[in-house]
Amino acid sequence: MTANRIEHLLNHSNLIKCLYYNEVLTSADISNYTGKSIPHTIKVLNELIKEGYVAEKGFANSSGGRKPLNYSLIADTHYLLSVAMNQFSAQMVVVDMNNNFVSNVVRYEFDIHLLQAETFVAHLKNFLENCGIPKTNILGIGLTMPGFVDTEAGVNYTFLKVSGHTLVEYIQQNISIPVFLDNDSTAIALAEQKFGVAAHIKNVMVLNLGWGIGLGMILNDKIFRGNNGLAGEFSHIPLFKNGKLCNCGKHGCLETEASLIAVTATAKEGIRQGQITSLANYKEVDADVIITEAIKGDVFSVKLISEAAYHVGEGLAILIHLMNPAAIVLSGKGSVVGKLWLAPIQQAINEHCIPMLTNYTEFIISNLNTKAQLIGGAALVVENFGKKLEDKLAAIEESAYAN
Amino acid sequence: MTANRIEHLLNHSNLIKCLYYNEVLTSADISNYTGKSIPHTIKVLNELIKEGYVAEKGFANSSGGRKPLNYSLIADTHYLLSVAMNQFSAQMVVVDMNNNFVSNVVRYEFDIHLLQAETFVAHLKNFLENCGIPKTNILGIGLTMPGFVDTEAGVNYTFLKVSGHTLVEYIQQNISIPVFLDNDSTAIALAEQKFGVAAHIKNVMVLNLGWGIGLGMILNDKIFRGNNGLAGEFSHIPLFKNGKLCNCGKHGCLETEASLIAVTATAKEGIRQGQITSLANYKEVDADVIITEAIKGDVFSVKLISEAAYHVGEGLAILIHLMNPAAIVLSGKGSVVGKLWLAPIQQAINEHCIPMLTNYTEFIISNLNTKAQLIGGAALVVENFGKKLEDKLAAIEESAYAN
């Protein structure tokens, strides 16, 4: 039944996608985006208007001629649930078909290493009961989290492992809503591509500056996941001969010198050794504190961030040599102090990159701030409009019958 | 005129391509490859048979049912010219529509740093006059060479620069055959994908073990070129703090430790210092000599290759983290001693890679040997069958009219 009602939505998923990503478009825009002819596009639009999914939205400007009709998705026909997890918490929010947040953003805290799937599902159920949106109107859940994620298989090899089932299966069975799983950095890259500064750039590297240093790659306008969904492990490229043991088990990973975790450790060591710094005034020093003090101008804090950024730059130099991207986007939680990173990164690039290559690569600081991952999680569901979502809906319905 | 005669060939370029790459296929195979229905495929095939491009080639086996007809391209309707350049020479050969070499492979020697476009064109003309194939039957030239190549622009930023024109324009104007330019390593990757061990693998890294260490990347079944055609600069990723100046102007590039040039330098230094090695018996030590002696078992030579290979492995560890490829192919001139490279590379990978990732990546040694680049050059022309070749043919015809 559900599957039937939204048949049209999923059959014309490409059209729906571009409307979701662009809010309002003319028939010509849509035709351009989907690669179908304008007559055909208009025919489908009119069907979708009749079904109640699309509405005309006045006229767009014309460069001298009949003004074209604008079209947009009707916001409240369906909803998406985005769950953005990091090492210490998960944020949840309901998003409508115009990419607006229509519930409170609720945060659940935990240590991801200890988090059980059962507990997580309880959080999820709790959120669904209190978010104010009827569950049957939620088309899918976009779950994005750190770790080695195989999107196809629906498994996170690092966290939230469930025995006997894939993580996605487990949640779907308990919540009865289709679930799509992806890596946090991939989600951020998707958000930047669809709604952020990476829009319309064909080859972009999106850095997720957070506890680690995540990477989402957009190659030829598509998220690149590698052969098993494990591509983009930027954090653990072996770059240093420093002997520092990384939590991945190897030595000398980029992360051992450049992540906020490494920065925090160095800060604590510095304070212990009597460094003159405003950080000494804090009882507990963490990444947030260092960022705060760096913004205020604390010399030691700035130096710490700069050193980390320089090391990130060393890694980026390699990335530029290999990928020749048009742009590198600084996103994720750490990007709120994007400018602090920029100079040392540029410095490292200048020292380690062939000029021919750097000339073509631009650095951009994200404007999505902390919302990037949540936006990306909703977009992840939209990306799967079409056959994949249809299959999941059918499977869930079938298992409901069986019970 | 020319353009008209081969209209059908270019209109159905996808079908032609898969026949070129596979020699014989059934209609079902082709339908599968092109994504068109079987009736449509058969219709087009019959047209092409009428035009004289395609022939039926007996029957294929069936697992219990009517045997399907085999189809293949008629070999001598047209030809492709492949020019494979390295630092010291260019090889040229004419290839027919079944990927057979139908002329002698002719080598012209030079120092690429000193080579002038004028000289090169003279070599090309000389070859064309003596190859035994009428020029009008040659559909295109695939020119593949080292350096920073922008395929779209038709320019090599490093070698064979022509003032006032792009390199491709210059050659086309003098030879009146469409020219397609690409990087040597990209050509090798293309050859491995279409005719070699990388066939049917979705994400592969193809290493060109030669004077430098080139890289061609196949991502999602497509050659990846980056934003300006400069992707895959594996040779110059900044990996070492060794202070060694690279010919690119930077310090510590992978090439400074891992290329055959670096190996040769180390060998000479070792001999000077009185190392016990059969290399000492040679008047002039070069890469070929070291490879030869390594095969024979000279301990010093093996050690030299092993050390270089280990460093290549360090670079590959980074590549695996970033790209999560299904396979890494060792190709290029150096791959004839592929097994010599394998153990030390594996060693480096084991030390520097997260096991989760290495589990999914297989190492394969090429079987195309020294022919890879030539095959790739011809394939480069075939890849451009369709609009691009059509446009070039039209432009050349037009300029012929103008004169």
Add this chain to the structure above:
DNA sequence: AAAACTTTTTAAATTTTTTAAAAAGAAGTA
């Protein structure tokens, strides 16, 4: 108010795919 330019709509033509039936071969069975 006419001319120039745009976009939308409609209708016709074309292409492509689907469906169904016929043909051809292989394997099992009596």
Add this chain to the structure above:
DNA sequence: TACTTCTTTTTAAAAAATTTAAAAAGTTTT
């Protein structure tokens, strides 16, 4: 060996989808 059954390919006809081209309708500029 002859016959049946099962597969798979090929052919032909019907249906669906898409593209193309031209007409219609509206805006802006002159």
